[in-house]
Amino acid sequence: MNLFLDALAWLTDPAHWTGPGGVPTRVLQHLAITFAAVTAAAILALPAGVLIGHTRKGAGLVGAIAGAARAIPTLGLLTLLGLALGIGLKAPLIALIVLAVPSVLAGAYAGVQNVDTAITGAARAIGMNPRQIVFQVEIPLAAPVLIGGLRAATLQVVATATLAAYTADFGLGRYLFSGLKSRDYAEMLAGALLVAALALLLELLFAAGQRLAAKRIAAPAHEKGAAESDSPREKEPV
Amino acid sequence: MIEFETVSKTYPGQSVAVADFSLVVPSHRTVVLVGSSGSGKSTLLRTVNRMVEPTSGRVLIDDEDVRERDPVALRRSIGYVLQHGGLLPHRSVLDNIATVPVLKGTPKRRARTAASELLERVGLDPKIGRRYPGQLSGGQQQRVGVARALAADPNILLMDEPFGAVDPIMRRELQEELLRLQAELHKTIVFVTHDIDEAFLLGDEVVVLREGGVIAQRGTPAEILGAPADDFVRDFVGADRAERELHITTVDGRSIAVDGTGRPVGVLAP
Ligand SMILES: Nc1ncnc2c1ncn2[C@@H]1O[C@H](COP(=O)(O)OP(=O)(O)O)[C@@H](O)[C@H]1O
Ligand SMILES: [Mg+2]
Numbered sequence: 350m351n352l353f354l355d356a357l358a359w360l361t362d363p364a365h366w367t368g369p370g371g372v373p374t375r376v377l378q379h380l381a382i383t384f385a386a387v388t389a390a391a392i393l394a395l396p397a398g399v400l401i402g403h404t405r406k407g408a409g410l411v412g413a414i415a416g417a418a419r420a421i422p423t424l425g426l427l428t429l430l431g432l433a434l435g436i437g438l439k440a441p442l443i444a445l446i447v448l449a450v451p452s453v454l455a456g457a458y459a460g461v462q463n464v465d466t467a468i469t470g471a472a473r474a475i476g477m478n479p480r481q482i483v484f485q486v487e488i489p490l491a492a493p494v495l496i497g498g499l500r501a502a503t504l505q506v507v508a509t510a511t512l513a514a515y516t517a518d519f520g521l522g523r524y525l526f527s528g529l530k531s532r533d534y535a536e537m538l539a540g541a542l543l544v545a546a547l548a549l550l551l552e553l554l555f556a557a558g559q560r561l562a563a564k565r566i567a568a569p570a571h572e573k574g575a576a577e578s579d580s581p582r583e584k585e586p587v
Numbered sequence: 588m589i590e591f592e593t594v595s596k597t598y599p600g601q602s603v604a605v606a607d608f609s610l611v612v613p614s615h616r617t618v619v620l621v622g623s624s625g626s627g628k629s630t631l632l633r634t635v636n637r638m639v640e641p642t643s644g645r646v647l648i649d650d651e652d653v654r655e656r657d658p659v660a661l662r663r664s665i666g667y668v669l670q671h672g673g674l675l676p677h678r679s680v681l682d683n684i685a686t687v688p689v690l691k692g693t694p695k696r697r698a699r700t701a702a703s704e705l706l707e708r709v710g711l712d713p714k715i716g717r718r719y720p721g722q723l724s725g726g727q728q729q730r731v732g733v734a735r736a737l738a739a740d741p742n743i744l745l746m747d748e749p750f751g752a753v754d755p756i757m758r759r760e761l762q763e764e765l766l767r768l769q770a771e772l773h774k775t776i777v778f779v780t781h782d783i784d785e786a787f788l789l790g791d792e793v794v795v796l797r798e799g800g801v802i803a804q805r806g807t808p809a810e811i812l813g814a815p816a817d818d819f820v821r822d823f824v825g826a827d828r829a830e831r832e833l834h835i836t837t838v839d840g841r842s843i844a845v846d847g848t849g850r851p852v853g854v855l856a857p
Contacts, residue, residue: 467669467671467673468673468675468676470638470673471667471669471672471673471674471675472673472675473638473662474633474636474638474662474667474669474673475662475663475667475673475686475687475735475736476659476660476661476662476663476664476687476690477659477686477690478659481690485675486675489677490676490677566677567676567677568676568677568721569677569679569719
């Protein structure tokens, strides 16, 4: 209770909101490494997931990769990478990418694979080529699930990005590590609260994005207003 | 003109779906393939637009083997209507209809205008164009499916049980609509159904299939109904059904057609 008040006091202290070690800078750093890791994971895993979902070949591979990657303890990986690559952002960035890949891959794969084959079959039958089926049919219809994968990955990464401070003076994790060292538990808790707040904010943004993708892209029929008439009215046949 | 030359199809790990099927579909005619489920109708239909490659034999369109054609270009040149519409749920009705013309390079705006006209052509209010397939009734979706198939002005229409999933009253309306359209457009239509009454209503020629795509009988509806080739056809077309057995009675000096159960079905025209 007291600690919580101390943390609040720490957070409301204007001194902690300025300068290179201030909250705004650290938040931006934290967001930057999260964004970088998820973007890199997306570049690696989205095409692979979409391709596997489209061809329905290599689903076992997805399971294996996702399972293996999930089993890797991020802290352990970071330690190993840190030893190999030294101080800096490279090691945490790679560890975070490894953390993000399974969710992104699974979302893309599941989203595309679950598109009704009757719809893709019809698209093929009227003369869409495979590329057009992927980009004009499968990806739009898979968008909510695909974004769901990015959302899960982002949540994991933003929470785990605290570990970047392990090998670099970077991100909100810095408050946790320095608080731990100097036994400043108020600073530690403040750092944890900031991470939680950031995670919540990103979660809300992604939830909105997912809803928007569902409404605008995948199933616009269910958009409010567009469905003003439920009663099918047909013109009399001549 | 579409020619099936001893077309056979065996799906991997399955028994024979279609064996040695030969048929000529003359241009500007409607030929209906009718048979029970699993008799190979869809398989045959799909060999025309190369959705299915025959195991042996070949399919010719205007004397050209379809295998010589690029499958994507071939499919864009043939209208295809499916049972469940197969519309893209995330595109508006207009954009669904405009799909193939846009793929072929027609500017979007022009394709949409044409799509709107097609809606009227198939008996729908053009206002429906802004809606999405999920907001339409089954019958409306099938009409949109027909409009989409017509959008690139193909010579050939392939229709795979297009009215199978709508209620009987709607089905009847859709069938009448198709007859009316065909009277204007003179497409070469291959129509697949398991409903013999639908086959007789729509077909210039009807091909009755048994298991394995074997032709039990082919001919005009009158030929088949009048002289079923064997017990299978007789049974399939219900030639012995009471409502097919009409005779004439005279009531108040007028000739009334009465079916086998004694129910009056019409008045003989003078
Ligand atoms: N893609 C496929 N893979 C394997 N078997 C199939 C496939 N499509 C159809 N078949 C089989 O081929 C036979 C004919 O099917 P189909 O042409 O769909 O008949 P119909 O349209 O008359 O119901 C059936 O036994 C069916 O199970
Ligand atoms: Mg079928």
